[in-house]
Amino acid sequence: MTGPKQVGRREILAAARELAEQGECSPRVGRDPVNEPMINNWTEALGDRNSAYPAVAPPAMIQVWTMGGLHPERSDDDPIGRMIEVLDAAGYTSVVATNSEQTYHRLLKPGERLSVTSHLADVAGPKQTALGEGYFVTTHNTWWSGDEAVGEMDWRILKFKPRPKPGVSVPPMVSRDTAFFWEGTRGNELRIQQCAACGALRHPPGPMCPRCNALDPTYTVSSGLGEVYSYVVHHHPQVPGKRTPFVIALVELEEGVRMLGELLDVDPEQVKVGLPVRVRFVPSGEFTLPAWEAR
Numbered sequence: 073m074t075g076p077k078q079v080g081r082r083e084i085l086a087a088a089r090e091l092a093e094q095g096e097c098s099p100r101v102g103r104d105p106v107n108e109p110m111i112n113n114w115t116e117a118l119g120d121r122n123s124a125y126p127a128v129a130p131p132a133m134i135q136v137w138t139m140g141g142l143h144p145e146r147s148d149d150d151p152i153g154r155m156i157e158v159l160d161a162a163g164y165t166s167v168v169a170t171n172s173e174q175t176y177h178r179l180l181k182p183g184e185r186l187s188v189t190s191h192l193a194d195v196a197g198p199k200q201t202a203l204g205e206g207y208f209v210t211t212h213n214t215w216w217s218g219d220e221a222v223g224e225m226d227w228r229i230l231k232f233k234p235r236p237k238p239g240v241s242v243p244p245m246v247s248r249d250t251a252f253f254w255e256g257t258r259g260n261e262l263r264i265q266q267c268a269a270c271g272a273l274r275h276p277p278g279p280m281c282p283r284c285n286a287l288d289p290t291y292t293v294s295s296g297l298g299e300v301y302s303y304v305v306h307h308h309p310q311v312p313g314k315r316t317p318f319v320i321a322l323v324e325l326e327e328g329v330r331m332l333g334e335l336l337d338v339d340p341e342q343v344k345v346g347l348p349v350r351v352r353f354v355p356s357g358e359f360t361l362p363a364w365e366a367r
């Protein structure tokens with residue numbers, strides 16, 4: 073074969089080693105300091121009524137404070153951008169985030185301005201996955217307030233060669249917090265995370281109870297009955313394996329929590345807020361997704 077130089081496993085792993093050895097990239101400073109309006113928007117959107125906010129920021133917001141906006145600029149020494157270029161050149165052109173793990177060292181207060189640095193922690197592959205052959209790329213981010221490290225994140229993506237197969241959809245993200253949920257759907261059980269300390273229900277799952285801050289949650293099994301709280305009719309863009317338009321509904325379950333899913337077998341014109349629905353489990357690759365049907 074002639075043409076441009078082939079980028080293979082050896083070149084990928086050599087580039088990964090070189091980038092990892094560069095260590096920490098130069099800091100990128102957040103556009104705005106930690107601020108109350110953003111905290112209020114976030115906690116309202118998530119329905120988190122913890123009275124500690126907005127005097128302090130929810131720890132899980134940490135990424136927000138250094139987001140690059142609509143037109144982010146990567147610094148020249150950002151190892152992630154370079155690693156992605158190498159994998160793109162080798163044909164691993166698709167990407168899916170697989171998991172992230174955040175560690176918070178302390179609570180942040182409005183007025184603090186954060187910066188973030190990152191280094192390439194690990195590149196592993198090639199691995200055969202349900203999506204296709206790919207490399208797992210792990211980066212480690214550190215957030216700084218002045219010269220104090222206030223939070224960290226391991227972030228893993230899969231860069232893969234897309235399979236030319238119709239109907240492949242991206243699997244949901246499974247983490248330590250959500251594994252119980254996907255185990256449930258596999259057995260046609262809709263599970264809602266429940267605080268073992270105060271009994272509060274919450275969805276989506278997370279590590280800490282927003283009411284009493286307890287860790288080590290358990291779960292309860294939902295009746296699967298609820299009503300449409302809000303919905304969107306998806307016309308565009310096309311989604312692999314789906315015919316548009318389709319309806320994605322935010323359903324308020326009898327137990328009081330809200331959950332997203334596709335609303336099946338309903339004319340988009342007929343959907344309305346308050347429509348009574350029940351859960352239906354839809355196998356999709358390795359996962360079983362909860363969806364809704366009218367009742």
Ligand code: ZN
Binds near residue numbers: 269
């Ligand atoms: Zn609780």
